[in-house]
Amino acid sequence: MMINVRELAKRAVETRTEERLGEQIALPWSAAFVISMRNVTIRLGRAAITASGIVLGIAFLSYIWTAKLSEDVIERDMARRARLTQIQIQSQESELVIPGQEEAEEEAQARNARQMWLVVMSLLVCAVGISNSMLMSVTERFREIGTMKCLGALDIFIVRLFLIESIVLGVLGSLVGAFIGHVGGLLMYAWKGGWDLPAKLDWPAMIFYLVLSILIGTFIAFVAAILPAKRAAQMPAAAALRSEI
Amino acid sequence: MANIKCPKCSKEIETWGVVTVCPDCGADLRDQVAEAERITVQRAAEIVHDESATTHEFIVRTRGLTKVYKMGEVEVPALRGVDLDVRRGEYLSIMGPSGSGKSTLFNMIGGLDKPTSGSCFIDEVDLAQLTAFELAWLRCRKLGYIFQTFNLIPVMTALENVTLPMIFAGMGTDEMMERGRMLLELVGLGDRLNHKPFELSGGQQQRVAVARALANSPSIILADEPTGNLDLTTGKEIIALLKELNVGGGVTVISATHDLKMIDVSDRIVHIRDGALERIEHRHEIDLEVGRLGDEEASG
Numbered sequence: 324m325m326i327n328v329r330e331l332a333k334r335a336v337e338t339r340t341e342e343r344l345g346e347q348i349a350l351p352w353s354a355a356f357v358i359s360m361r362n363v364t365i366r367l368g369r370a371a372i373t374a375s376g377i378v379l380g381i382a383f384l385s386y387i388w389t390a391k392l393s394e395d396v397i398e399r400d401m402a403r404r405a406r407l408t409q410i411q412i413q414s415q416e417s418e419l420v421i422p423g424q425e426e427a428e429e430e431a432q433a434r435n436a437r438q439m440w441l442v443v444m445s446l447l448v449c450a451v452g453i454s455n456s457m458l459m460s461v462t463e464r465f466r467e468i469g470t471m472k473c474l475g476a477l478d479i480f481i482v483r484l485f486l487i488e489s490i491v492l493g494v495l496g497s498l499v500g501a502f503i504g505h506v507g508g509l510l511m512y513a514w515k516g517g518w519d520l521p522a523k524l525d526w527p528a529m530i531f532y533l534v535l536s537i538l539i540g541t542f543i544a545f546v547a548a549i550l551p552a553k554r555a556a557q558m559p560a561a562a563a564l565r566s567e568i
Numbered sequence: 569m570a571n572i573k574c575p576k577c578s579k580e581i582e583t584w585g586v587v588t589v590c591p592d593c594g595a596d597l598r599d600q601v602a603e604a605e606r607i608t609v610q611r612a613a614e615i616v617h618d619e620s621a622t623t624h625e626f627i628v629r630t631r632g633l634t635k636v637y638k639m640g641e642v643e644v645p646a647l648r649g650v651d652l653d654v655r656r657g658e659y660l661s662i663m664g665p666s667g668s669g670k671s672t673l674f675n676m677i678g679g680l681d682k683p684t685s686g687s688c689f690i691d692e693v694d695l696a697q698l699t700a701f702e703l704a705w706l707r708c709r710k711l712g713y714i715f716q717t718f719n720l721i722p723v724m725t726a727l728e729n730v731t732l733p734m735i736f737a738g739m740g741t742d743e744m745m746e747r748g749r750m751l752l753e754l755v756g757l758g759d760r761l762n763h764k765p766f767e768l769s770g771g772q773q774q775r776v777a778v779a780r781a782l783a784n785s786p787s788i789i790l791a792d793e794p795t796g797n798l799d800l801t802t803g804k805e806i807i808a809l810l811k812e813l814n815v816g817g818g819v820t821v822i823s824a825t826h827d828l829k830m831i832d833v834s835d836r837i838v839h840i841r842d843g844a845l846e847r848i849e850h851r852h853e854i855d856l857e858v859g860r861l862g863d864e865e866a867s868g
């Protein structure tokens with residue numbers, strides 16, 4: 324063994340840190356973030372599966388919103404065209420009635436409500452999916468969690484690590500999902516209603532919805548991780564010694 | 569490490585007690601070895617400036633420790649009243665057949681689990697009285713754990729594994745990196761700082777684990793079968809390393825083990841059977857058996 328014992332003893336004493344260190348036990352957010360990111364990037368496959376629920380849910384939500392904005396544009400177009408024809412024929416007819424307009428609006432509203440209902444359901448399902456996937460990873464990582472506790476981690480550190488991990492997945496997943504939903508929706512409607520559609524879109528509303536969908540996705544990931552993070556924190560330190568699950 | 573002189577032929581011998589006779593003239597050296605070791609341990613205790621060292625002779629004490637695991641209806645008694653005193657700077661091995669309660673005792677001493685009854689004191693502090701925070705503090709700074717399964721955090725490099733307890737202890741980044749590097753160098757892994765656990769052999773992983781256990785200069789290293797997953801040579805390396813830390817650094821080492829190689833370096837061996845202390849052997853009582861052990865190792 325290439326160890327010089329005297330040197331070791333000397334250095335161990337020189338660097339004896341007990342007096343110099345404060346009495347605190349801490350895990351700074353920056354360090355927690357680095358560890359969590361490592362967990363995400365190294366278990367990329369699992370992370371992708373966990374995040375895919377968010378991606379799908381948020382893509383659906385974003386698509387619905389894009390569709391609504393696009394339909395608004397198309398409707399405005401149609402209304403303007405109708406008004407133009409109206410002006411042309413106004414000399415003959417005095418009453419302005421676009422036939423079937425009210426029913427069409429009602430129908431659109433009902434469809435919107437139905438779609439929102441579907442979106443809520445799909446987001447719920449994706450929350451359950453994330454929870455489940457994270458619970459599995461808590462069970463898998465029993466020894467790692469136990470070891471961290473042996474090294475002096477407080478319960479709150481473990482909670483923090485899992486929440487950050489989930490929020491990172493939530494942000495990434497909803498970014499991807501929002502991109503897919505918005506771009507996909509726009510392409511579909513542009514194809515149907517003319518390629519000048521994006522130019523006529525209500526972009527402030529679009530960006531508002533983009534931000535909102537990412538916030539919703541992140542929030543769902545956060546809420547879904549609360550239970551698994553608590554479970555992880557309850558893992559006893561003695562789990563570090565267990566050999567199997 | 570103890571340097572002793574043969575009383576007959578004046579040969580200088582470097583040893584911790586693995587050698588009991590002079591290789592030149594065959595004189596019995598057991599007294600010299602014991603004396604040299606007493607001095608080294610004393611010196612180690614002096615240089616670590618542990619104030620409690622003078623006040624409490626025993627760093628760990630257990631009194632009437634019992635543990636009963638409940639498996640549904642069935643109650644499994646794992647410990648039945650263990651009274652054990654561990655001296656400061658001692659190298660103590662806990663031996664016993666599988667299921668005798670070694671790991672359970674390890675858990676109690678390490679503050680990883682609560683006893684059903686009885687108490688465990690570290691530096692005269694009753695572990696049962698500690699809050700969750702104080703317990704974490706104790707684990708972080710006073711105790712270093714080494715496991716049979718190494719238990720490195722798989723997503724972190726060797727250096728990051730070693731510095732993790734220092735993060736918990738609130739050490740600054742630069743100091744942390746420097747100390748982490750130093751510890752890894754001391755265990756002979758100075759060139760493997762950025763390797764992930766799966767890129768290291770079992771023996772190397774365990775050495776990282778030893779370095780990690782030393783992160784915050786603990787007073788006690790607790791090792792549960794540290795050589796259980798290692799082959800003969802790497803197991804010997806780890807044992808030698810622990811002994812060096814014990815003698816050179818003054819760290820108390822408590823190790824649960826099946827490994828007969830541990831006998832060579834232990835100051836005392838506690839035999840436990842069915843959750844109770846069976847007998848305690850002192851090193852000078854077992855030196856006679858070393859020859860026999862050598863044979864066993866050769867055949868195993």
Ligand SMILES: Nc1ncnc2c1ncn2[C@@H]1O[C@H](COP(=O)(O)OP(=O)(O)OP(=O)(O)O)[C@@H](O)[C@H]1O
Pocket residue numbers: 637638639644645646664665666667668669670671672673
């Ligand atoms: N978590 C647990 N739940 C129930 N019973 C347990 C638990 N841990 C240990 N036991 C029981 O307690 C007894 C002592 O176990 P322990 O793990 O301390 O033995 P050991 O001496 O470490 O054995 P080995 O050498 O195989 O590691 C055994 O009968 C075991 O079945």
Ligand SMILES: [Mg+2]
Pocket residue numbers: 670671672792
């Ligand atoms: Mg065991």
